[in-house]
Amino acid sequence: MSSENPEASLPGDLLPDPRPDPRSARDRILAVAGPLFYREGYRGVGVDRVIAEAGVAKATFYRHFPAKDDLIIACIDRAEVLIQTGEPETWGATPLSDHAMAMIRVARQPFCMGCAFQGSAAEYGAMSHPVHAAARAVKARVLADLVARARAQGLADPEAAGRRVFLFLEGVWSAVRMFGPEAPLADVEADLRRLIG
Amino acid sequence: MSSENPEASLPGDLLPDPRPDPRSARDRILAVAGPLFYREGYRGVGVDRVIAEAGVAKATFYRHFPAKDDLIIACIDRAEVLIQTGEPETWGATPLSDHAMAMIRVARQPFCMGCAFQGSAAEYGAMSHPVHAAARAVKARVLADLVARARAQGLADPEAAGRRVFLFLEGVWSAVRMFGPEAPLADVEADLRRLIG
DNA sequence: CTATAGACAGACAGGTTCGTCTGCTTTGTA
């Protein structure tokens, strides 16, 4: 048998993969739903649309995500991971100002439509809603990370420094969502120096 | 005849008004829809719900607002007016820092769930969408107002000062939406001094 | 006293959404 089908014992990623997309259905759903939700909003994209664009059966979808909210929360968690692994150099032990500037560079990318977590909190306004809570948890970690960088950098009052940089960065994300490439970010470097230095 | 019905020639607002709510249907709709949309989102509140809570007939609603988006945009415009007329003393020729602190005081009110205009832009993410455009127009005026205050105050670079205060205030609104009363606003006064002074 | 404008009440149509369910096929493993 192995002589008749020599590929049987090869690792899957070397086969000519009979399936159109070798990724698991769950990965495909997440990969499709993330950008879709980001661009058109959670309430603006229906489950049927995600299913169609992911090329997945409805039963498969609901096996992995019992409800739409579960998919949304999974997208939020995945987005946090993708951001942190996307640019490893900016997520290491980078000084506060460099890290903040790196975040602003991301926000200024042409395809950026603002902060996905802010969007989650806006669309699901109730603090008790699981989606809001998931986004809040991410932002709490972001704030803690900024404070930690301020402390590592030896700033006088690291909590206060982290907080004010956090608020400013949140403002940058908001402005990008509102004004797109026309956001008033002409002097963000100087602003950050004023906030950190 | 007039002796039989002496009230017939009196102005309407002196009559014992037979209708339950003397406000026009349009006003009632706007008064109900604004808070409803603010708390639960535009897409989270249906036209039927607005109609029911306003005590208005469906035909009446659609006479005043040909489509739901028209109501949403009217709510946005009305919100801008309400904010500016709500606290006249903070909207006069107030110095930049006082005005900014007044805004932050509003954001810290317990019932505040963040900036309604940010929410509009988040829920209707496409820049070309009329709702997004309406919210963007409001924020553009806010930014221009901050720059004008910076200029009136004689600051060195009023454009830059207005922009950085704008970004910081946007961050405050975002943080309130995300964290509610637990938002990290402990040192906003000092932060503002750092940004303005 | 009539006519007109506005409001009320609610049915209705057409579409969309979420989630369930039934069959059938493929894959991997014991």
Added chain:
DNA sequence: TACAAAGCAGACGAACCTGTCTGTCTATAG
């Protein structure tokens, strides 16, 4: 080879949403 797990395809129901339409009532203007 047999079985379990996962996936595909699509129908289906119940709820909801937007927007139209019919019909009735009241108030004010002519």
